[in-house]
Amino acid sequence: MSTPTRTATRYSVRAFDPADRATFLSMYETVFGRERSADWFRWKFRENPFVDHVPIIVASDDGDPVGFRSFFAQELRAGDAVLPAFQPCDTMVHPDHRNRGLFDRLNERAIERYSDGSPSFFFNFPNEHSKRGNRKHGWREIGTIPAYYRLQNPANVLERVAADRQHAAESPSRAGERGVAGTVADGMQDVVVATHRLGDRLIVDSEAALEIERATPPPADTLAAVYRRSIPDTIHANRTAAFYRWRFDNPAQTYTSYVARRDGEPVAALVVSSADDHVRLVDTLPRTLDGDTAALESLLVAALDDFADRSYVEAFGETLPAPLRFRFYPDTQAPLSTVLRPTSRTLFARNLADEIDVESSSAATWTFSRLELDTT
Incomplete structure (x- = not known):
């Protein structure tokens, strides 16, 4: 018997207990390097309106939690069908207990627990370390969902790239290269921002009848009304009002909405979340992006103008009608692929019921924005 199999027998796998929360949050900071609060845990797991329990499986050693397999519950829509779905998230094993088969044990227990068809399926975007484990337990690779970036401050972006390349400044020659690049980029910053603004305004015709409203937090009922106008x-x-209210109650994020009204009626919307040096396009409406392209593009220009001082703007999946039109480039292709590590995500899915066969789907049969991701 191999050592990993033998040592794995000392562990037990069970459902989450409220007493596990403190260990979960402590381990989250250890594994992911980010602190999360009890309010965040309550929002994400306890107050999630799409599940009646805390959907976390726990691996323990003599009663002490050493690993977690967690799930982000949502309602997903496919045509007229509305189905419960779980997105595996925040999976972690304490560094002292890795390589002992715990990921497999957690996966097996989760499949066993939810094999009654509620949820209808799993879907997620596993990293390179967990793709093999997901395949082993029945997940199927569906396809790649693109990420797009619009660079707005070359100096900051180049500085981040340099920092990611294993402290390049430690080498005198490399430090010199970085200094020259930074000086050139600093000189270009104002030109880049001005060029973006001019280009945006030339692309979009200002519509006198269009009113733009900004709000923090976003108005859930209004967003749901725009969504219902054109459901893919x-x-x-x-995207119900209840979903939006819960989704934007995330205490770890701040969301701002832009709503376009024509003759008083909301016709398009855009939601962003802001970080120190960048901004993310979280959601756009209508989700059939050709539903009101002119209004949506006017909202995009307004948001881009408000956040012109940020280093870059990120979009994920089907968020923009024409990304290249507004100089959003995929990070899997040149020019961005030469300087940035790709963040495009590979979609995996696994059937748990007969209502829908997600394992036979393709990337084209899914429509994502960052709103579907558990991390935004």
Whole structure:
């Protein structure tokens, strides 16, 4: 018997207990390097309106938690069907207990627990370390969902790239290269921002009848009304008012919405979340992006102008009608692929019921924005 199999027998796998929360949050900071609060845990797991329990499986050693397999519950819509779905998230094993088969044990227990068809399926975007484990337990690779970036401050972006390249400044020659690049980029910053603004305004015709409203937090009822105007047939989060209210109550993020009204009626919306040096396009409406392209592009220009001082703007999946039109480039292709590590995500899915066969789907049958991701 191999050592990993033998040592794995000392562990037990069980459902989450409220007493596990403190260990979960402590381990989260250890594994992911980010602190999360009890309010965040309550929002994400206890107050999630799409599940009646805390959907976390725990691996313990003599009663002490050493690993967690967690799930982010959502309602996903496919045509007229609205189905419960779980997105595996925040999976972690304490560094002292890795390579002992705990990921497999947690996966097996989760499949066993939810094999009754509620949820209808799992879907997620595993990293390179967990793809093999997901395949082993029945997940199927569906396809790649693109990420797009619009660079707005070359100096900051180049500085981050240099920092990511294993402290390049430790080498005198490399430090010199970085200094020259930074000086050139600093000189270009104002030119880049001005060029972006001019280009945006030339692309979009200002519509006198269009009113733009900004709000923090976003108005859930209004967003749901815009969503209902044009619902796509593809698989996506069912955007009810209740969903929006819960989703934007995330205490770890701040969300701002831009709503376009024509003759008083809301016709398009855009939601962003802001960080220190960048901003993310979280959601756009209508989800059938050709539903009101002119209004959506006017909102995009307004948001880009408000956040012109940020280093870059990120979009994920089907968020923009024409990314290249507004100088959003995929990080899997040149020019960005030469300087940035790709963040495009590979979609995996696993059937748990007969309502829908997600394992046979393709990337084209899903419509994602960052709103479907558990991390935004």
